[in-house]
Amino acid sequence: MKIGVVQMKISNKIDNNILKIVNFLKKAKVDEVDLVCFPEMALTGYNVQFLKSIDMNDKILFALDEISKLVSKYSVCCIIGHPFYEGKELKNRASILFPDGRYEKYDKLYPTEIEKKIFSEGKGPLVFEYKQKRFGIAICRDQNFYNIFKEYKDRGCDGVFILAAHYYSPNEARWKIDKNRSIPIARAVENEYYVFLANATGAHFNMISLGHSLIVDKRGCIVCEADEAGEHLLTAEI
Template identity: 30%
Template sequence: MRKLSRPLLSAMRKNSYIIPPRQTKSSTMKKSCNSIKAILSLWIIICLFSGIGLQAQGNPLSVDPEGLKIRVAAGQFVLAPDLETNLEKINSMLDEAHSLGVELIVFPELGLTGYPPSDYESIDYIKQDRTEEALKHLQKKALKLDMAIAIGAGWKDDAGIWWNRAFFIDENGELLEYYDKIQQTSHERKFFKDGERLPAFEWKGIQLGMLICMDMRYPELWRIMRKQEVSLMLHLAAAYGGSVWKVPVLEGTMRANAASNGFHIISCNNAGPTPMMISAIYNNRGMILAKANYAVEQLILQDIIVGEPTGFVEFQDNVYQLENNASE
């Protein structure tokens, strides 16, 4: 065999005169399969961490046979320690949601006033008169945009007691209902009194309920809502500044709450820093229909059809009275 000279070899390399090895049909198919697997794996990873592919409108998993079809949203943003900054973000997201045809939007826990346990040693920074003005502004905004709004705020009642409160304003600008957080953390109890009621209320012919952040850890609260025939739950959260390992755990908790009680859930969390859960919309089978990116200020939306609650919901009302009858 004639040896190639160095100049010729250099010229061949320079001009990419490389003949690929001959491939058999089986090797080609094997490479194609590997490529497909790699693409699918990458897509799954992207979906888990960014929500891409989970926000398509009209996902069939969101549809009940009959019910109210509505476009819902969650407005995830970073809470500021002052009302004006938060209100500016809320107004911007409301305008964006309106342009997309949203009928009901949920914002984070204490989204209007900020989260005092993280930002201040005293709750005195919350000015009640300004909070009341901002709430009235949102009522007018809801009427103007024909959109229902769920928003959280630190609220002082006429007796001077502070509450971690979630408000529901309907599309007519009416303050339809409120809920005070029951299962608070120890540092929250330095500022707010524990809630004393679990109201369910009617909106557009369906039953709604509201819970706040840590309430999600207590199944009995969700079950009480289910027994009041709630079919759509609104969950406002400010779970941030903690451990990232909680993200999949709390996602699983929310999926279980939805599936175990047969209702849809719109869950909106603070965007950070270091969120412990991600804003998402769940259907009554516990599937995620839309999911925000991690630690990003973002609006997510989804079309859902909300009918009667579904799922395994045959209750044994005497379960808490049962004694342990196991033989010793």
């Protein structure tokens, strides 16, 4: 099974992000990727005006429907980060879109203090199956909490995807590079499964993310890693 991890710059305009996601899906098809993961909030970014718009869900659902058509056409399972309202609660969500039209969802369990002003917490971990493999999902700060990853091990996962958008001030972004590289490695070693980190890169609303998306094997060895600034599709056979 071939896994892909996308590192991309996220725009504050949904149309720009859709175009980029479509292009990466085409590349995943060419590279014969079975399952590809995009970063946290890759579909929309953190445009607060958009997040508070009354028609946000409609725009998200339309975009996911269009992406789902390509997922079906290319036979590539896709994990994508985006916001979504459940009633009055705004969730930081990862949707898994399957080629047969099915979908599953995971909501970030541990928003940051800043995010808590906008987003509500998710309800629990998610395990999904694809092509005889089992996977778990985490979003960004969730990686700090070992209990999530231990549950995924106990439930027989072959790997865990971490969708991230490590946006900080420039100094803090530089300071936290090693921390955000080392945690996925530690989670892989602790639980003896693959960890796939899809991180954003570039500037976004006066903050910056310094990339370093990773695919880590069950021994904690880095199979492949992106640089700080580039947009990439990392792939690995598992």
